Amino acid sequence: MPSVDVAGEFETIRRLLAPLAHPEWGRGLLDDVAVVPSRTGYDLVLTKDTIVEGVHFLPDDPLDTVAQKLLRVNLSDLASKGAEPFGYLLGCFWSNRCGWPEREAFAAGLKRDQAAFHVALMGGDTVSTPGPASFSLTMLGWTPRGQTIGRDGARPGDLILVTGAIGDGYLGLQAARGLLSLDPGRIAALVDHYRAPLPRLAFAGQIRELATAAIDVSDGLLADLGHVAAASGVAMEVTLDSLPVSAAGQAWLDGRVDGEDARLQLATGGDDYEIAFTAPPAHETALRREADRQHLRLTCIGRVSRGTGLTVHHAGAVVAVDRTGWTHR
Numbered sequence: 001m002p003s004v005d006v007a008g009e010f011e012t013i014r015r016l017l018a019p020l021a022h023p024e025w026g027r028g029l030l031d032d033v034a035v036v037p038s039r040t041g042y043d044l045v046l047t048k049d050t051i052v053e054g055v056h057f058l059p060d061d062p063l064d065t066v067a068q069k070l071l072r073v074n075l076s077d078l079a080s081k082g083a084e085p086f087g088y089l090l091g092c093f094w095s096n097r098c099g100w101p102e103r104e105a106f107a108a109g110l111k112r113d114q115a116a117f118h119v120a121l122m123g124g125d126t127v128s129t130p131g132p133a134s135f136s137l138t139m140l141g142w143t144p145r146g147q148t149i150g151r152d153g154a155r156p157g158d159l160i161l162v163t164g165a166i167g168d169g170y171l172g173l174q175a176a177r178g179l180l181s182l183d184p185g186r187i188a189a190l191v192d193h194y195r196a197p198l199p200r201l202a203f204a205g206q207i208r209e210l211a212t213a214a215i216d217v218s219d220g221l222l223a224d225l226g227h228v229a230a231a232s233g234v235a236m237e238v239t240l241d242s243l244p245v246s247a248a249g250q251a252w253l254d255g256r257v258d259g260e261d262a263r264l265q266l267a268t269g270g271d272d273y274e275i276a277f278t279a280p281p282a283h284e285t286a287l288r289r290e291a292d293r294q295h296l297r298l299t300c301i302g303r304v305s306r307g308t309g310l311t312v313h314h315a316g317a318v319v320a321v322d323r324t325g326w327t328h329r
Contacts, residue, residue, distance in 0.1 A: 149208055160225065166217065166249075171190045
């Protein structure tokens, strides 16, 4: 275990976090606040996620990937709203395992992703805790005024679509715990996805312009679609046969004899950070054209109908679903 005799709060801020601050609005992290000017014609969009050791990341996960996951899960929320990110506030709850090398690694992960996603640190706070280590981030972004996509716009007749592959977050956690028997390349890909999922920011413009409702897949695809159905006052018909899976996910499915239950595990596991959304059939061609241009997989997995709730089909039959995804107590 690393020594707990590390530089204090202000040294951590000065040496590791201040270099990540926005050069103007973050005030060098020398003030108690950040000052953000208004942007004419835009709405300010905010989202916040917290990750806790032993719940959202494993105790032996490298802290650079923990920082990347923290940043990316928040960026994923903005992507599903059609928003453009620009900055964030950070809260660090350092446990005894967070010595100076671990703090340096955490800052290095933030630095890499700040450059990749064009965001900057605006401010925050750091404290010590007996554990577990926890980190919280508030992400700020912009959307053109009145154009933020919510969960409440789905309409009967809309298609239900999802980006990328579903289930790699769930499988990645199993792989990181050493519980999967797949070839090393696929294991590595799944662990990478679990530790540092890719937010679909490049598709945010299409979500904003063409979707009627959207959500990022964090708690589980079925749970998150259930949230959209409830907010929109509609029913959703989802077909498990259409569930998009990665090559690693397909290899895992091929080794299972309980195909229906296995697909349900992928559809309810969470931590995918893809975008599930609804859109009128008339917009499907434009959506697919842009997805193809981005080399992004886009799959129609069902339709919105009149009524309430979520109905799941597999092999032509309705599937009983006892658990749709992850919930915190």
